[in-house]
Amino acid sequence: MVRASPLKTAPSGVGRGTGRSWAMGLGGIAVAGLALCLASRLPRRTAPDPARLPLPGDSSLSRSVAAQASEHPGLSGVHLLSDGIDAFAARLLLARRSERTLDLQYYIWHGDRTGTLLLEAVHEAARRGVRVRLLLDDNGITGLDHVLSALNDHPDIEVRLFNPFRIRFPKTIGFLTEFGRLNRRMHNKSFTVDGAVTIVGGRNVGDEYFGAGDGALFADLDVMAIGPVVRDVEQDFERYWNSPSAYPAAQILTRVGKRQRAKLASRASVVESDASARRYVERLRSLPLVRELAQGELDFEWAKVEVISDDPAKALGDIDHKELLAGKLDETIGAPLHELSIVSGYFVPGQQATDQLSALARSGIAVSVLTNGYASTDVALVHAGYAPWRKQLLKAGVRLFETGRQTRSAPTKKAAKKERRKGNRLGVGSRLRATGSGSFAALRSGASTVHAKTITVDRTRLFIGSFNFDPRSYRLNTELGFVIHSPLFAAHVADAFDSIIPQASYAVTLGTDGELRWSDDTASAPRTDEPGMGLLDRVLIGIASRLPIAWLL
Numbered sequence: 001m002v003r004a005s006p007l008k009t010a011p012s013g014v015g016r017g018t019g020r021s022w023a024m025g026l027g028g029i030a031v032a033g034l035a036l037c038l039a040s041r042l043p044r045r046t047a048p049d050p051a052r053l054p055l056p057g058d059s060s061l062s063r064s065v066a067a068q069a070s071e072h073p074g075l076s077g078v079h080l081l082s083d084g085i086d087a088f089a090a091r092l093l094l095a096r097r098s099e100r101t102l103d104l105q106y107y108i109w110h111g112d113r114t115g116t117l118l119l120e121a122v123h124e125a126a127r128r129g130v131r132v133r134l135l136l137d138d139n140g141i142t143g144l145d146h147v148l149s150a151l152n153d154h155p156d157i158e159v160r161l162f163n164p165f166r167i168r169f170p171k172t173i174g175f176l177t178e179f180g181r182l183n184r185r186m187h188n189k190s191f192t193v194d195g196a197v198t199i200v201g202g203r204n205v206g207d208e209y210f211g212a213g214d215g216a217l218f219a220d221l222d223v224m225a226i227g228p229v230v231r232d233v234e235q236d237f238e239r240y241w242n243s244p245s246a247y248p249a250a251q252i253l254t255r256v257g258k259r260q261r262a263k264l265a266s267r268a269s270v271v272e273s274d275a276s277a278r279r280y281v282e283r284l285r286s287l288p289l290v291r292e293l294a295q296g297e298l299d300f301e302w303a304k305v306e307v308i309s310d311d312p313a314k315a316l317g318d319i320d321h322k323e324l325l326a327g328k329l330d331e332t333i334g335a336p337l338h339e340l341s342i343v344s345g346y347f348v349p350g351q352q353a354t355d356q357l358s359a360l361a362r363s364g365i366a367v368s369v370l371t372n373g374y375a376s377t378d379v380a381l382v383h384a385g386y387a388p389w390r391k392q393l394l395k396a397g398v399r400l401f402e403t404g405r406q407t408r409s410a411p412t413k414k415a416a417k418k419e420r421r422k423g424n425r426l427g428v429g430s431r432l433r434a435t436g437s438g439s440f441a442a443l444r445s446g447a448s449t450v451h452a453k454t455i456t457v458d459r460t461r462l463f464i465g466s467f468n469f470d471p472r473s474y475r476l477n478t479e480l481g482f483v484i485h486s487p488l489f490a491a492h493v494a495d496a497f498d499s500i501i502p503q504a505s506y507a508v509t510l511g512t513d514g515e516l517r518w519s520d521d522t523a524s525a526p527r528t529d530e531p532g533m534g535l536l537d538r539v540l541i542g543i544a545s546r547l548p549i550a551w552l553l
Helices: 006-040 060-069 084-097 113-127 145-152 171-182 228-241 258-273 275-286 288-294 312-316 325-333 350-362 382-396 413-426 471-476 487-495 500-504 535-545
Strands: 076-081 101-106 131-137 157-162 190-193 197-201 222-226 246-248 301-309 339-344 366-372 399-403 453-457 461-465 480-485 506-510 516-519
Touching: 060 076, 060 084, 060 222, 076 084, 076 228, 076 487, 084 113, 084 190, 084 197, 084 222, 084 275, 084 288, 101 113, 101 228, 113 131, 113 145, 113 157, 113 258, 113 275, 131 145, 131 228, 145 157, 190 228, 197 228, 197 461, 197 480, 222 228, 222 480, 228 301, 258 275, 301 325, 301 487, 325 453, 325 461, 325 471, 325 480, 339 487, 350 366, 350 382, 366 382, 382 399, 382 506, 382 516, 382 535, 399 500, 453 487, 461 487
Parallel strands: 101 131, 131 157, 339 366, 366 399
Antiparallel strands: 076 222, 076 301, 101 190, 157 246, 190 197, 197 222, 301 480, 339 453, 399 506, 453 461, 461 480, 506 516
16 A cells, blocks of 8 residues: 655645635635725715706896896906916805805815815805805815715705715725726816806815915916806706716715814814914905905906816716817817917827927917926926927927926925925815825925916917816816907917016927927026926936826826
């Protein structure tokens, strides 16, 4: 009889045990993966029937603007908000004057000074009986879950989260199981009061967008509008509010009670009592805009204004080009015959747009672009999607300008860190920021960060909104904006390329050797080194520019 050798039996036993261990390990991973998938799965959306649109004439504000609009039949009144403090004052004043409705739609809302002040204004409006609806993209409300849940408990406030994350912290876990869905965001921004006045543009809600902080300052642009275009914005809001991607907050957020609402009110009072915040609030009260708007004396440009936006179904997958803002923009703004000017904080043209812009420039059309240089962009990786196309654009005759010049003293890292801690104590949210917040630009440079999104055609037509000239705006994020048929406003923005922009940015050109140069109006010779970029930066951006990631930028 042949017996198994102990030398063979032992490994055989170990093999069986190891097999069971591996099986158990793989089984555990599978169970964990299944649990993660289930945990990140959204519940079936439940929402009440759509509310009726606010009727004109229901408030003193709507009656006032109706009287002004009656003198300009078929046209809408528009007022540019280029100054950050004016832009915040307009929102705060409108919220405080609201009597019937507040419909607010935003991609980012920070719990800092301005974010807290506006949330408290929203809360106070609801206490007066104003119906408040907050539609917020769930990617841009870091640290505000409890605050928004508390507000949602108020009978006259309803919060909905667009394309929400089921796992609340850390949200990034959701990308592991639902990247395709969660990578699509609602980038729209609108602020509509009593169905009478609306503000649409590029600004989110946060100190850096309104010039209230000591960090990066976003050069931005909004439009305050009255007249028939407001009804169009309201209808677009309704379309998003009732879309399958807009979930009632009660289905997503943990419920909290009155204590958190009291905390919100007390935090707002802390904001107003802080020395720097108090100076900011006092400055608001002294602005002519506040008095002129309250008394109906604010100057408006009366023009044909069209609302264009993506179908909210874009958040669920690809849709027809005609349903995209990009497709509607081609039709409404028209092809340029003489001049095209683009301002985009995130300019990632890709081969197709580069070819189109180059063809326009070669045909004799004056094409100019302003975007962020590496020294001032708040999303450094975006530079990898922009940099490879510069030479081709310049060779075709496109004028390129990049921000990055130090127009104010850059804060030290220690000072910036202290300011972030201070700002967090003054607000209700977390210090964590969503992409596009400008937090990192403050550490790299004293230059302002461009966040505006405008397109000007032939000095007669102007687009202002949330749409960036990048793949995310084209294919992934939903966007909203105005096409304004106003030679006055269009020329005002176009003229900036010959006046303001050269004084606050670098003109990018090609040297005789075919390499890039950066010139400003103070230096005697152009720079051959890219502003703000060191050796390691060049290496990393060079590597990133060769990776197939442009569609994500």
